[in-house]
Amino acid sequence: MSLTRRALLSRVGTAAVGIGGLSATTDTVAAGHGHGYKHVPTDTGTTLFDVVGTREGPFAVGLEGTMLRRGYEQYHSVTDGFPFDGNTHLYGIDVTDDGRRVWVAGDDGTLAEYDVVTGEFFCHEIVDDDRAFVDVGATGTAGEGTVYVVDGRGHVFYTFDYGGSWKTTMLGHGVPPVALDRFGMRGGLVLDIDGCVYRTVDGKKWEQFTIEELDRYVFDIAGGRYRGGVVGEDGLVICRDREGIDWHVLGDTDLLGVDYRQTDWFGAVVGFEGTLFEFDEEWERFDLATDLPLFGIYVGEYLVAVGDDGTVFEKW
Template sequence: MARHTTRRTFAKGIGGAIAAVTLPMAAAGSEEDWTVAETPVDATLHDVVEADDGLYAVGDTGVVLARTGEGWQTVVTGGPTGNGNDLYGADVTDDGERVWFVGASGAIGEYDLETGMLVDHSTPNDVSNNFNDIAVTGTAGEAAVYVAGDSGAVYYSFENGETGSWDNVTPGSGSNINAIDFHGPRSGHAIDGNQTVFVTDDGVTSNKLGIEDADYNFYGLDSNAPGDVWVSGGGGSVYHWNGSEWTRDSTGDASLRDVTVGGGGLTVGDGGAVFERSAGRWTATETPVGQNLSALARGSVDAAVGASGIVLER
């Protein structure tokens, strides 16, 4: 794994203690609330994002799907290198004009919605680790890019991923970084396999924010502000940082793989689990599928993606 002389070590702070809250798992809605969309693939879809012209999903074998007026269509096959490396994470520039995605064997791609051009930024500094997630801030062609590595490093470029502009830093003990999300140009959070949340305000150095005494693995992350961070994980857990303490809501037993909160909230996970947040509580919503759900996006159309090419829409 490459290291540069400019690499700086993350400083570690102290996170808040957890206040546990167990919520009743009441059912709401019906199967008609969510419908299954037809897709051209049966490979697992790992992430979904909303860009300027609609939804995009990424998944196994390097597939990138777009939701068009004629339904879901394949716009990229084989990933950025054409080698078919699985894609695990995606994000969109602030102007919604470029979709970035990352995956196995160091895959990093930048897709231009207007031209359909795909730029390959893979294996920065010859690093070929698996990349689990990506956060992008700034506009098309001028983005800051942050990549969560399976080896425990965060790889970053403040020059739109140009060759020679990448550096990296390891925020914790080297455990896999599962998710990364930014709410400002260089301000955001990351979570790792050691049940740790990291916070940064310069895109490089970071503090440990918690979560103390967490008993479950972390999978999903929504970084809205320094005092508004959401983490989803095992045991039906949804954690929230309000700027002074962490609280935990329990929705049941399903591992929750993604979460987004703002004007309401959604979290999705194993066995087709979907929970919606309203009036300060999470409520189970029925879905017409039992496949594991990996990720979700909220917008003009809400969508959740997962195993066997499944896409749920609402």
């Protein structure tokens, strides 16, 4: 059974050797500056791992085949386990560029798409074993785009004809991948837990980049061809742009999720103990009314964070 991104989080200790020369930046911003975060009820107590925005509002996925969508006053389940087995955990979610089709991935080779308008599910069987898919990314419009799926064994599965045919490639040196992001029409990023980043612009050739002097585990990646960020243990954030790489330590709490809005590179990160930071030229911390871990963050038309015990926070 392959390790998944979320299983890796539970296995990693909180102790790590510090990076010399880095200072902690933990400025706290509560509800102020004209905005803050509100807790939104859900109809589940299961852990939520990932979240995305669609043309019909945010969707989130988590344990036991749970997928939620935003309703008028709360998030409510659209799956109730179906079409997924109740023991099938869902780890990754993404949406086509037109906001119409949501793709989800998880345990036992689970890969499916959901039409947010009609409510139809479409299941894809691309492996014949019980491997866990760690994350998924989709580009282009529904029915025509590119889809990437990464498993915990270092394989990337991809389709350029929206599931008509699938191919696979092997990345790296046996270290489990933990996250995937996509950009453009065929661009993709994959991160492994030791900090190796793989990048493609055409879906066929993958370049490998090593984060030098990294001495702690990393958990998530977000960005594009030339800009992006990685988060990890002990408040670590690594940001990259055309000018180089910047290292930040935002407190001492493990950071588990990151996302950027690629139109203006406004970003946010989340982690244990309800930790949430925003980035808009500088990092600002928001105090949320929870000490539960937050695993996933979406930054776009909406800004939504999800985590343990069905927890959802939205920016207002």
